[in-house]
Amino acid sequence: MDCAVNWEYKTLINELTQGIEHTKQLRAHFSSVDSTIQNQELLLQKILSSYEQSLLILKCCVGGSMVQSSSAMMPTCGVIESSVVSVYGSPKSDGEKRSFQDHHEVIDISKKRKLQPTWTEQVKVSPKSGFEGPTDDGYSWRKYGQKDILGAKYPRSYYRCTYRHMQNCWATKQVQRSDDDPTVFDVTYRGSHSCHHATYYVQQSTSPEKREFKKEAVYQNRQNYSTQALMSLRANLRVDTNDLDKNEQAACHFSFPPTFSSGLTDENHRRFQISHVDENLIGSGYSASFVSPTTPESNYFSVSSSSQMNGYGMIHNLNHSESDLTDIFSANTSTTSSPIVGDFSLDNLELDTNFPFNNPNFFS
DNA sequence: CACATTTGACCGCG
């Protein structure tokens, strides 16, 4: 399947290009008075994300031979390019989708859905917030259903990304109030965002009451997270960030690429943690083991047999499988490529920038 | 009018 190889190749190029671009931006930030630490962290995360994805692609492709992976990866590595994304769409409606629905692909859809990484967190809301549910988490969600669940006191709400159609973002989440503690909501996320709208609080399209909801806690969470993420990055990415903390001023722009672990949102907490799991799972050098600190009054995470707990008392339930890779790839770059910067050298990164990324022959 | 939410119907899976 040539298109799969092609996709992998393109994605790889794209990711590495982004990595370079973001690193360059980061370098600019280091010498900029206007740079905030958050900006720098964001960029670092983007960079890391790009390299992680590239690594994963390489592992997928090299590990199990390109030919094999082509057929195997096509569905699972989540081709979310606009031309193909409809595969993941509703089994009903949309003539566009039908063109992809030969027998194989129908199976793939179902597989894909199942294999999408899911993770659960418990979000405690303060009673004064009115028990409306967990606040917005930096993404725009649109409710598409509600169900009474057997044995549960409260109905479960289903949300999908507002930008599902506009940006082919297939992230969904389910919110269910805990039976025991009505101030606690179980939020199950499925799939990761490929949209560009994972903004802070700027362009919220959620309802006003939601917007009001617990922003401070989330914000604090993000801040803490960012710091931790930065620490981890320093440890894991081997980027020389010694000067990072020195620049503290603000020039905020958030336009997150739909990469696996970018941005400063809660959502990205989760992604980092997933990547940590992937490391164990895949046995790769996947090294982003971010921890997600939290404040007692904000988010906390549930314990279960499959949970991971970090040093901050934050726990994630991660239902994962090898095909978590899927999501990494499905979170793929809808950011289209930034230009390759020829004169940039990543002195502190252990990456050969002379690598012939643009040479298709490398992959053949 | 353009969104978002609600809610009953539908569908696939176990």
Added chain:
DNA sequence: CGCGGTCAAATGTG
């Protein structure tokens, strides 16, 4: 066949 997840028409909201 029941349950959970999703769809989509109806309704609500700004």
